Amino acid sequence: MQRRNRKTWADIPAGHEDPLSYAVTTRNRSTMEMVEDAVRRKRVLLAYQPVVQAGRTDHVAFYEALIRVQDTSGRVIPAREFITRVEETETGRLLDCIALEKGLRALAEEPALRLSVNMSARSIGYEKWMRTLRRGLQRDPTVGERLILEITESSAMTVPELVVSFMSELGRKGISFALDDFGAGQTSFRYLRDFMFDLLKIDGQFIRGIHANPDN
Numbered sequence: 001m002q003r004r005n006r007k008t009w010a011d012i013p014a015g016h017e018d019p020l021s022y023a024v025t026t027r028n029r030s031t032m033e034m035v036e037d038a039v040r041r042k043r044v045l046l047a048y049q050p051v052v053q054a055g056r057t058d059h060v061a062f063y064e065a066l067i068r069v070q071d072t073s074g075r076v077i078p079a080r081e082f083i084t085r086v087e088e089t090e091t092g093r094l095l096d097c098i099a100l101e102k103g104l105r106a107l108a109e110e111p112a113l114r115l116s117v118n119m120s121a122r123s124i125g126y127e128k129w130m131r132t133l134r135r136g137l138q139r140d141p142t143v144g145e146r147l148i149l150e151i152t153e154s155s156a157m158t159v160p161e162l163v164v165s166f167m168s169e170l171g172r173k174g175i176s177f178a179l180d181d182f183g184a185g186q187t188s189f190r191y192l193r194d195f196m197f198d199l200l201k202i203d204g205q206f207i208r209g210i211h212a213n214p215d216n
Contacts, residue, residue, distance in 0.1 A: 043070040062114035104136030116148035145174035
């Protein structure tokens with residue numbers, strides 16, 4: 001009877017003396033490889049989360065398009081396991097392209113839909129993303145008026161001058177902008193004034209329990 005090969009302490013490469021760190025690094029690498037493969041093969045979906053008015057919870061103001069990446073079995077890979085690590089990579093830019101492409105298609109197919117699509121400020125200078133946006137706006141001029149581009153506070157502050165210029169240009173096409181994670185500590189009041197965000201999504205730490213505590 002054959003025994004399966006199992007890793008032992010001696011099998012762990014030099015530089016990974018801590019078994020827990022080695023296991024975490026290996027898992028992270030495996031997750032990134034799955035995400036990169038999924039993006040290459042476009043195993044990516046959008047989940048639509050309704051954003052409702054506080055006073056009228058039955059009234060949907062708009063939907064937020066949330067990216068969902070699937071592994072080879074169709075299981076959704078939790079975004080928390082990779083989203084921050086793809087932010088500065090080519091995979092992150094391609095994810096933004098796919099999300100925008102799918103979001104623009106949904107807006108074209110559903111004239112009553114208003115949709116926010118997440119993006120990184122780094123995608124502003126990414127030609128494929130800009131090309132996707134231009135094509136979508138050219139195909140249906142009403143799409144811009146129903147599109148909200150959502151940028152996190154930390155992402156916007158990596159290239160604030162570029163974000164300001166970008167928002168000024170696209171705002172003329174009717175596109176709205178949302179600042180996500182506002183209050184997490186990155187945005188100075190100077191840039192908050194210069195940015196032209198239409199919506200502020202306040203960081204969760206400030207509004208938890210808002211139904212029970214008016215200070216929140």
